[in-house]
Amino acid sequence: MAKKTIMTCAVTGNGTMPSQNENLPVTPAEIAQAAIDAGKAGAAIAHMHVRDPETAKGSMDLNLYREVVDRIRDAGSDIVINLTTGEGQRFVPSEEDPSIAGPGTTLCHPSLRSAHVKALRPEICTLDFNTMVNKTWTVINTPPTLKVMADIANEAGTKPEIEIFDSGDLNMAKDFIAKGILKSPAMFQFVMGINFGAAANYQTLAYLISQLPENSEWAAFGIGKNAYRMMALSYLMGGHVRIGMEDTVYIDKGELCKSNAQLVEKGVGIVESLGGTMATPAEAREILGLKQL
Numbered sequence: 001m002a003k004k005t006i007m008t009c010a011v012t013g014n015g016t017m018p019s020q021n022e023n024l025p026v027t028p029a030e031i032a033q034a035a036i037d038a039g040k041a042g043a044a045i046a047h048m049h050v051r052d053p054e055t056a057k058g059s060m061d062l063n064l065y066r067e068v069v070d071r072i073r074d075a076g077s078d079i080v081i082n083l084t085t086g087e088g089q090r091f092v093p094s095e096e097d098p099s100i101a102g103p104g105t106t107l108c109h110p111s112l113r114s115a116h117v118k119a120l121r122p123e124i125c126t127l128d129f130n131t132m133v134n135k136t137w138t139v140i141n142t143p144p145t146l147k148v149m150a151d152i153a154n155e156a157g158t159k160p161e162i163e164i165f166d167s168g169d170l171n172m173a174k175d176f177i178a179k180g181i182l183k184s185p186a187m188f189q190f191v192m193g194i195n196f197g198a199a200a201n202y203q204t205l206a207y208l209i210s211q212l213p214e215n216s217e218w219a220a221f222g223i224g225k226n227a228y229r230m231m232a233l234s235y236l237m238g239g240h241v242r243i244g245m246e247d248t249v250y251i252d253k254g255e256l257c258k259s260n261a262q263l264v265e266k267g268v269g270i271v272e273s274l275g276g277t278m279a280t281p282a283e284a285r286e287i288l289g290l291k292q293l
Contacts, residue, residue: 014084
């Protein structure tokens with residue numbers, strides 16, 4: 001039997017803003033409902049950030065995460081819950097003194113970035129293995145930082161989804177696996193098309209796939225205009241897929257999407273048109289070695 005394809009819906013992120021698409025979920029109720037609806041549309045996993053309901057900016061507030069998770073489970077949805085740990089990694093150098101953090105810096109202790117993982121024990125959490133320049137700031141994830149976060153995930157019984165933004169990130173992740181900090185088989189997500197990161201093309205993805213540890217599960221996704229073609233490419237090259245308003249706010253060229261569920265429906269159509277079959281949440285848990293609900 002051919003392997004089924006897991007669809008992850010990245011429902012809100014922390015970069016997209018309501019000014020780009022008024023349908024972006026911001027409040028815990030909106031984020032939870034977006035995840036539930038994405039599951040009904042064919043997503044097996046919901047990847048979620050939370051946002052300050054007043055400013056719509058990314059947040060690490062445990063109570064916001066708890067409300068999102070509780071709303072999803074109280075609604076009876078069995079979608080796999082994947083929570084980010086990506087907040088708290090940004091360093092913006094001060095213009096006066098680059099050694100000092102300037103406005104917009106969120107960099108904090110890794111235990112704070114993973115506090116919601118420790119408290120809520122989601123099935124999956126992301127671990128960003130990148131230290132890179134993005135626009136005018138730097139994202140910092142050092143090996144000691146990532147070890148703290150990996151240890152918290154392991155203690156919580158949460159499977160890390162290892163986010164890879166370029167080939168060096170993958171080398172560091174493999175080192176973590178070799179040292180036993182991360183468990184094998186591992187789960188990787190290739191982030192394609194970010195400024196100054198891995199290019200969203202066949203050649204780059206083929207190289208990254210060639211460097212994966214044995215028995216890894218992986219997916220790839222593209223940002224913005226690359227979203228749909230990278231979805232198709234990921235499936236055709238043997239991976240899982242991802243879509244959502246974190247990655248694109250458009251359902252078609254020049255046409256804003258109405259919801260995450262609409263994006264998922266289009267994504268399901270792409271995979272199925274290429275001969276794929278979507279995994280249910282229960283099947284995704286089996287593929288990824290997660291406990292069934």
